Amino acid sequence: MAGELGGQGLHDALVILGAAGVVIPAFARFRISPVIGFILVGAAVGPAGLGSLADEHRWLAAITIADRESIEPFAEIGILMLLFGIGLELSFRRLWAMRGRVFGLGGLQMLLTGLLFSAALMMVGALEPLPAAVLGLALAMSSTALVMPLAGTATTTGQTALAILLLQDLSLVPLLLLLDAKSSPDALIGVLVGGVAVIAVLLLVGRFLLSRLFAQAARTKSPELFLAISLLTVMLASLATGSVGLGAVAGALIAGLLIAETDYHAEVEVITAPLRGLALGIFLITVGMRLDLAELIAGWPQLLAATVAVLVVKALVIVALLRWRRSRTGTAVETGLLMASPSELTLIVLASALAAGVLGPGTAAFWTLVTAIGLTLTPLLAAAGRRMARRIDPQALASGASDTSGVTLIFGFGRVGRIVADMMIEHNRPYFAVDGDIDCVAAAREQGYKVIFGDVARGDVMDRFHLSEAAALVLTMDDPVLTVRLSRDIRASCPDLSIVARARDGAHAAQLYRAGATDAVPETMEGSLQMSEAVLVDIGVAMGPVIASIHEKRSQLRAQIREAGELTEEPALGRRR
Template sequence: MHGIFSNIVILMAVAVASVWLFKRINLPPILAYLYCGILAGPDLLALFEHPEDMQTFAELGVVFLLFSLGLEFSLPKMIAMRQMVFGVGLGQMLLTTVAFMGISMLLGVSLPSAIIVGSIVALSSTAIVIKQTNDMGILNTSRAQMAVSILLFQDLAVVPLLIVVPLLAIGGGESLSVAISLSIVKGIVVVFILMSVGKWILPRVFTEVAQTRTDELFVLTTILVALMAAGLTYSFGLSMALGAFLAGMMLGESQYKYQLEADIRPFRDILMGLFFITIGMRLNLTDLLAQWHWALLGLGAMLLIKVLIIRLTGGLFGVPKEDAWAAGFKLCQMGEFSFVIAALAVDHNILSTQVGSLILSIGILSMAMTPWLVTRSSDFAKRIVNAPTPALEASETLASQHEQMHDHVIIMGFGRVGQSVSRLLKSEAIPYLVIDADPVRVHESQSAGQPVYFGDVRQKDILRAVGIERAKLVLITFDEHNKAMAVIQLISSLYPDLPIVVRTRKDYRMSELYSAGASQVVPEILEGSLMLVSQVLHLSGIPMSRILKRVRKERKGHYGNMHGFFPGETTELSYEKQDKLEFMHAVVIANNAFAVGKSLTELNITRSGVKVKGLRRDNIELENPPSDTILNIGDVLVISGKPRRVERAERFLLEGD
């Protein structure tokens, strides 16, 4: 037991170091996990005698990955892009699979193995390509639409491939056709069951769970749904990944989509990391060293052939030459699902360990090149077609502006304040998005056509989902101080230049909110008082220009003149408030007081955080008395500050302690 624990700690340390190192050199974490698996494998550190024992647990990563993929799957989007998806995507998948099937069979590979090899090579890396294009800011441009369409079809094709791989292990024409037919029937039954559950039961379950406002329960329910769906398909003899995908697809159109994705992502990333580590452990370094020349030859052939096939497929469906070439360079690598299918094929003895190691080697090398290829894809395409390189492509910019919201306001909390703000923003044609944690309110708002999403604003994935990196302003309207502090600190750390406006009922919390990173804090009580004073001054005959000047001065000074009040018997002074509220207190200077005959400068009571608000002498009130004012017997000095500081200042004025 002690040895296993030590090996797990060593594995985690190697994983952390590998991910850090690969991120430093701008390589994707997937490669880091594969590298970690190679180090921990039997040929090097040999941390585990039976690495296959980890496989079952690691496969949960694939389940959660397919669940996330289902959440991202949008039927309306696919219908809108159907020509590209089912035209270019299907064409690329079929041509690439057939081409590499033929090459494999010429090299003496059996038909079932050749089908798997062709399918593996036909897939591209959705995770790396989407992330890289998103980081470059071109994900939703017309230039990237062809690549996105192909990736979407490939993601759809993964599901039947995961079903077909175990069936190919059966072998035999009649038995294989019977098995496939039976699987289709089972698949129809499973889809019907899951769709029925998703339509009638799951929305009610998640509505009930969301109303408890318990984050742990929401996360547990999400995991349970994914695992139960996976277990259902597994019990029918189908892939667990299929059930997870269907469960995600059912919930993808609900108002809980972003929150579900954010909740499942930590588990998905950790377990997917473990999955790729187990794949890395399968890499036989002896085989790799023996066939390194085949790995390099296979890499070059794969990159070249995939680029040409994608260019050909794009041309058949009328895609501009430059866009087709660029998509080819973006998608010429293997994908993360290639490793999943390869591992499954090796487990079912469709592929030999030697062939699996060769495919793994080619895949790792191709994925390592992907960030560079994606970055340079447009340049390569322009050179091939001899197109000029404009300083700025207006079509891409306009498409990006059309498809992604820019310079919008993100409203956090959609209560009365948030809704009032949204109406005024809408009247001024200012775009906005809303995040709220009340499921009933989200449902009602969405039904009315409001851009409101359910989610926890303390999670990075939720913030990114509403495009916080492109927003012009964040408005926090909910009155939960600790939650607001956490959100402000998170946003400030990620986007330090993004303005954050916070609404709070508690004026004594202002300094904390400002120190956390808020750009502007609007205290509800003080702002209400300011509006009330404005009305009173206006009805009293004060010119509006003078009133507005006074209001602007108070706001600019963070309501400095409005802080502090005289407490009474009904004033609640809790432990939380006693060091944050500012009280005002009148100190009568008696004939034997320490302060008699001394100036305010000599006394220097402001050093303890107390402010001098006024002085009353001989029934004459003096606001903000000069610092050289000498106190006399009978003077009444009005001071303001936190309760304990006011007490100390009074004791000092009277006794000198």
């Protein structure tokens, strides 16, 4: 029996991984969100789709999943990784900085939307007050896993959506706790006491231990060690909260929060991104498996009416709240449509409510279908919101600024990077530095420099800094190959960005110009010019003529290097002259 289960589990895992391997590149090729693909694949290969024909056509058994419950463990892992990713986005500092919007705007959205849904459900006589309240709050949630990748955090829309989503994500834990207490009221006090104790221990351990562990991982330059520590943190935190009745999802969320408080959160986000993306895909496939075409066809009027009602009410509430807070009309409309659908958290609450006896099986199944349909529509609603925002207010999308807007980014913070940062400070210009040496980063931060740990050799890290919004990029790393590669890759995606790169010599500088650098500064040339300046002053030449001649010679040499680079190869596309 164990062997059969193991074989079935392996088969299901291979089907899911195969689906991910097909969906991601295929939908990316046509620039369609893979979210729709995962849900459609789940519907196709699940027990309500082709899986129902596996007994009649044995060859279908190899590419389908006949029992949805067999992949529930995969879905639960996906949910844990989703909550972990949400925790990484939160951080206590971000919550405190955004407390007005999170608890003000987010709280009002959750309260008003939940009340409207609850009142409507009771008015039509569908549910009693308690089930209606639980279902109303569940439907008020929006999908962090889908909304944030679609919106990002570089625009006003993304920042507004993030504030609302943070409150919704935070509300999940107390809501699940109350549902657990409903199924076992006598255990509530024990759960609360145990939960507070476990959370306190996790915060203390995370505060004093996680940074040291990640520091050791940073010194080894091992991404695998970063990943292992991150997964171990999620596992231990989930086991700890699950053991006292808070649920494993609370532990995953806390694990993300703890890592978000360290200086290594950017690196952890990058390294765990593929795993979290796969976890999202697995979860969405299980969502698709909840779509039973027979049920959809049989009950399509009710499902359509419920889905439209949820989308319209949520969109109108968010638009009204944002207009009340004097947001742009375009931003309000885009945010409203973007967040109109229910959430993956809605499914978690529905499952918990069903287990607690708050909702009946029929009610939970109906609203699970509504939620699955809404999740499928999220990318389409996001695209419609963007188009409407452009028509209503062309400036709405450009009004937001990323954390690096107008900032000079410095990749590499050795002796050269520090001097560049000192000059930025001297002239009161904002800068931000990234370096892959944790000891260098720690020493620089103690001295007051704005620098974080990160491996810029991985392209995903660079994407986090919104390079298109930066004032300039300075590459100071003592790695000629990496500097050329970064110059080429960044120029391809940011044709107007000023890129100033450190070069070892004239030949390396010529390579950098060909790769797309705006300016390349050879160390040998600058060293020679400084030596010339020093000796000329020492032998009695006036400072003014010396400085003028040095500037002229520098311009001459740069022109020669640039010309050599252009003669060797065509100039990089979009390079500024």
